[in-house]
Amino acid sequence: MKWKHSFLITLLLAFMLVLAACSGDGSATTNEDEPENNSSETEENDSTDEGDAAAEDDGEEQVLIFARGGDSESLDPGSTTDGESSRITRQVLESLLEFDDESFEVKPSLAHDWEVSDDGLTYTFYLEEGVTFHDGTDFNAEAVKVNFERWSDPEHEFSFADDGYVYSMYGTMFGGYKGDEGHVIDEINVVNDYEIEFVLNKPLGFFLQNMAMTYFAITSPAALEEYGPEINENPVGTGPFQFVDWSKDDAITLEKFEDYRIDGLPKLDRVVFEVIPDNAARLIALRSGEIDIMDGLNPDDAAGVESEDGLVLHTRAENNFGYVGFNAQKPPLDQVEVRQAINHAIDRQAIADALYAGYANPAKNPLPPSYMGYNDEVEGYEYDIDKAKELLAEAGYEDGLEIELWTMPVARPYMPDPETVAEIVQSNLSDIGIDVSIVREEWAPYLEKTLQGEQEMFMLGWSGTNGDPDYFLSSLLHGDNVGSSNRTFYENDEVDELLDQAKVSVDQDERAELYKQAQELISQDSPMVTLVHSTPVLATTDAVVNYVPHPSTSESLAEVELQ
Amino acid sequence: MFAYTTRRLLMLIPVLIGMTLITFSIVHLIPGNPAQVILGETATATAIEDLEESMGLNEPYFVQYSIYITDLLQGDLGTSLRSKTAISTEIWPYVAATFELTIFAMLFAVIVGVNAGIISAWKQNSWFDFLAMLFALIGVSMPVFWLALMEQWVFAQQLDWFPSSGRQNNRDPMQPITHFYVLDSLIHLDFARTITNLKHLVLPSIALGTIPMAIIARMTRSSMLEVMKSDYIRTVRAKGSGQFLVIYKHALKNALIPVLTVIGLQTGVLLGGAILTETIFSWPGIGRYVYEAINYRDYPVIQSGILVIAFIFVMINLIVDLLYKYIDPRIKY
Numbered sequence: 018m019k020w021k022h023s024f025l026i027t028l029l030l031a032f033m034l035v036l037a038a039c040s041g042d043g044s045a046t047t048n049e050d051e052p053e054n055n056s057s058e059t060e061e062n063d064s065t066d067e068g069d070a071a072a073e074d075d076g077e078e079q080v081l082i083f084a085r086g087g088d089s090e091s092l093d094p095g096s097t098t099d100g101e102s103s104r105i106t107r108q109v110l111e112s113l114l115e116f117d118d119e120s121f122e123v124k125p126s127l128a129h130d131w132e133v134s135d136d137g138l139t140y141t142f143y144l145e146e147g148v149t150f151h152d153g154t155d156f157n158a159e160a161v162k163v164n165f166e167r168w169s170d171p172e173h174e175f176s177f178a179d180d181g182y183v184y185s186m187y188g189t190m191f192g193g194y195k196g197d198e199g200h201v202i203d204e205i206n207v208v209n210d211y212e213i214e215f216v217l218n219k220p221l222g223f224f225l226q227n228m229a230m231t232y233f234a235i236t237s238p239a240a241l242e243e244y245g246p247e248i249n250e251n252p253v254g255t256g257p258f259q260f261v262d263w264s265k266d267d268a269i270t271l272e273k274f275e276d277y278r279i280d281g282l283p284k285l286d287r288v289v290f291e292v293i294p295d296n297a298a299r300l301i302a303l304r305s306g307e308i309d310i311m312d313g314l315n316p317d318d319a320a321g322v323e324s325e326d327g328l329v330l331h332t333r334a335e336n337n338f339g340y341v342g343f344n345a346q347k348p349p350l351d352q353v354e355v356r357q358a359i360n361h362a363i364d365r366q367a368i369a370d371a372l373y374a375g376y377a378n379p380a381k382n383p384l385p386p387s388y389m390g391y392n393d394e395v396e397g398y399e400y401d402i403d404k405a406k407e408l409l410a411e412a413g414y415e416d417g418l419e420i421e422l423w424t425m426p427v428a429r430p431y432m433p434d435p436e437t438v439a440e441i442v443q444s445n446l447s448d449i450g451i452d453v454s455i456v457r458e459e460w461a462p463y464l465e466k467t468l469q470g471e472q473e474m475f476m477l478g479w480s481g482t483n484g485d486p487d488y489f490l491s492s493l494l495h496g497d498n499v500g501s502s503n504r505t506f507y508e509n510d511e512v513d514e515l516l517d518q519a520k521v522s523v524d525q526d527e528r529a530e531l532y533k534q535a536q537e538l539i540s541q542d543s544p545m546v547t548l549v550h551s552t553p554v555l556a557t558t559d560a561v562v563n564y565v566p567h568p569s570t571s572e573s574l575a576e577v578e579l580q
Numbered sequence: 581m582f583a584y585t586t587r588r589l590l591m592l593i594p595v596l597i598g599m600t601l602i603t604f605s606i607v608h609l610i611p612g613n614p615a616q617v618i619l620g621e622t623a624t625a626t627a628i629e630d631l632e633e634s635m636g637l638n639e640p641y642f643v644q645y646s647i648y649i650t651d652l653l654q655g656d657l658g659t660s661l662r663s664k665t666a667i668s669t670e671i672w673p674y675v676a677a678t679f680e681l682t683i684f685a686m687l688f689a690v691i692v693g694v695n696a697g698i699i700s701a702w703k704q705n706s707w708f709d710f711l712a713m714l715f716a717l718i719g720v721s722m723p724v725f726w727l728a729l730m731e732q733w734v735f736a737q738q739l740d741w742f743p744s745s746g747r748q749n750n751r752d753p754m755q756p757i758t759h760f761y762v763l764d765s766l767i768h769l770d771f772a773r774t775i776t777n778l779k780h781l782v783l784p785s786i787a788l789g790t791i792p793m794a795i796i797a798r799m800t801r802s803s804m805l806e807v808m809k810s811d812y813i814r815t816v817r818a819k820g821s822g823q824f825l826v827i828y829k830h831a832l833k834n835a836l837i838p839v840l841t842v843i844g845l846q847t848g849v850l851l852g853g854a855i856l857t858e859t860i861f862s863w864p865g866i867g868r869y870v871y872e873a874i875n876y877r878d879y880p881v882i883q884s885g886i887l888v889i890a891f892i893f894v895m896i897n898l899i900v901d902l903l904y905k906y907i908d909p910r911i912k913y
Contacts, residue, residue, distance in 0.1 A: 080751040088872070090662050181634050181664050185627050249664055265663070265673065266864035266872060268750045289750045293862040301732045301744045461616045461877075501625060 079579050080287040081561070084299050084308040088266045088292045091249040094234045095168045095184045098482075100570045103231040105269055105290055107571040109151075110234035110254025113142050113161065114225060118565045118572070119334060120387060121484020123229045127156065127255065137220030137523035142228075144211040148278045150237035151259040158213040162205045163238045165215075169202065170195040175238075180246035186232040190483060191221075220521040222528050223485035230483050231571050257283035257575040266292055277575075284563075284578040303328065303556060309579065310557045310564065316374035316433075319554045329557050335378065335385045335550035336568035339431035339478035341422070341442060342545040344470055346506040350420075354412035356543040359474075360398035361405035362449045368441055369549045372434055376554050380547035382536045383479070383489055387568065389525065390486045390532030395540045405449045417450030423467065423475040426460050431478030431551055438476065438548070467504045475504065482569065486532045491516050494539055507544035584905070588898055599890045600652065603883045604645050613637075635661065635879070648883070657887075658880030662873070667884045671869065675888065676759035677747060678865035681857070682850045684781045685789035690843060693793040697800025697839075701808065702827055712797060719794030728787040728860040735783060742782045745862040749776050784861040788854055792846035799842050803835040810834075837908055844900030848893040 090099040094106040115126040128142035148156040163175065168187040171178040171194065184194075192199035201221045206214040217224070227233060240253035252260050255278065258271035269290040273283055291308060293299040296315050300322075303311045314322065314330075323330040341363070343350040350356055365379035381397030384390070409415065424439040425432060432438060443453040453474075458466065467475050479489055492498060495516050496508035512535050519531035557564055563576040615631040632638055636647070651658065657667035696716070700709040736744035747761050748754060754773060757764045762781070765773040807813065808831055816830045855867035866889060873881035904911050 082750060090876075091664070181659070181661065183627065183630060183634075188627065246664065262753065264753070264756070264864070265670065266868055267747065267862070268753065270750075270753060287751075289753075291746065291750050291862070292864070293745050294859045294868070295862070297729060298732060298745055298860050298862065301729075301737045305736045305740055305744055307736075307743055307745065461613050464616055465613060 082308040085312040092252040093249040103571040108258040114229035140215040154239045157210040158207040175241040177246045226483040283575040333566040334568040337431040337480040358405040358408035377549040377551040390529035392533040392536040505544040657884035674869040684785040688789040689793035693796030696797040701804035716794040807835040
């Protein structure tokens, strides 16, 4: 029996020893906090298998950790609409074009030049030569064609439709799939290895915008062959970083692609995208130097970060808006005066301050201000209770009325706290004699029933993807989209006409003008109360340089380096 | 003993069938069309129909259930809608992460809890007893997320003793073998990494282990006090044994039986209920796996994840039942 005790005691002692070792070592880790934490990392590296690759370099390995709130869904860009996924695929794969650093202006990427025929039906792209995919195969026009066919044709050998692959972004942006009536791409012709031609059956005003989206990035056909339906965990592209490892709900590791087509890029040796679900915990990790960039900072913490030594606050340009929609076909909301009255009665600034700590701007158009065709001359609805009461009286409701407001059950970047917004709206409207009762629904029934028009007033929002006004205005307010994405049941033939014209025009100035007119009309009709455009905030340590957040939420890290 | 074990194993069968029935129906009781939820506010009607069909949601419930059971019997836990990967392969790293965390949390809870309970009973009504029990009371009542955030704030941000999140140094990740990272680093013979990985375990283990530790301490104390009053302890004392032997050799064995029940139950609770700890310390365990699946309405993962958690719980109860017999051979079944 005695030896058993000594065994137990030894175990206990061993445990304590481990604990002591931990805290003893702890003092040594403090220098990890110093800016040159990377050098200390490299030393540790030498004892590991993966250290070898790094040791060949000048010894100063640059590893950046980007922390975000949730894991990616798929690393096959076309088969997902998830922002956390395109954040990664943006580094690994490239599209024919890309967006400018801070806006949705298109610029060359895999295609160095392009031409549009006068009728807007033929787009010719001239591709970069001598580019290789991460698997060593050549990038050429044939590869582009394979990718587009894979998305458009469910019968294609690389479509993987039987494995649950759906390319919904392709369907949304190009009007459907092969054989569908609305599908705009008629044929894709490989002119030669480095020249490819897209022939459309009708003009599409935002075709070039689409080509710059991360969702339409080019995967190596050889990799599609090799990995089959597992391509979503094995992305192979031409981007500055190549995929190394994905440990689910934990970290995705990418490393520098030595043969990247632009010399000197990327500057980092490795990028790790780590998942830290809790916003507060993520900020602690940033402060203690465990991570370098954090996405999803609470607006309430922004002021603290801004004034703190060692941290830098960044903001993304606005690319969304939240709104309170009216069912414009249901009495009493079918009367434009009632809708206008409500629009005047809601205090947007109060909502921006209460919910976003000021990191949001009141919205007067259903389009982010940085967009082409944004109409800044629209007057909008200022907060004016007297005016609201007047309008309500005009409509015959001087004694007030009762209205239901449906509040969304989930938080979204454009609506981080729907419940509070609903309460603010409720109290605002009680000031003009409207008695609002709040209706709560689960998310799925909420989306279904609002499509069928069961609601009176409801809350929702929209985020941009390709940086084109059409994606906002047509989806939300075109009469043809009633029952699919237009939940306000707003139908105005004049607006529809303007939007249709703008969609098929390839003259961007003309398009901008048409969208401006549409916004003017929409504002007068007041089918929705546009609330705010939110400005997402994020933080980095001051060691991170050249990091520029993009409004689409996925930016290239090729130029980023650590000081 | 053998007969008892067999009987216990046979009794598992109806329990397991019941579990599959419950997990299967839970998913179908959630309001709303899963296809709509998965595709979100920008989905078109055709996209929703396509997804419904590919998920098999248009089949009658009975057909869906029998397909589910047939697959389960073949070890097929289904395919995740989100990642399009087989759940049976995908789930292991999560299970391993949770097991690793639970083992260390329970080590902390048992070593500290049992000893604190014993000493409190030994020195009943002393200042130690008073303090330990006050601490235990606070421990039971403390919200886990608060404790976790406080730990991070003090030990990661202010003192910088331990890392605040994750399972390893992600700047320099290791090739996992078993997905028990501490074990893996030992297999790699990379002891610097073992220390790093253990350091990652310290804060979450304490956060997760505090409530069980407090419960175990209180249980051990009261159970110990009771045993200490019994006749055989008086006899042992009369033989002239020292206090240490009386307590750790004679009293502990009997006092430990109710404590063991608590330890078993708490282990089960930790394995399934560590969502808060796993979220705050970004520990990619089974709780997070199921939680993310719920957010995404990834029905196969919800079903299988809950099933696996329930299965582990049942297994732990089985082990505890079998352990009783080992600790106290007088127990008859």
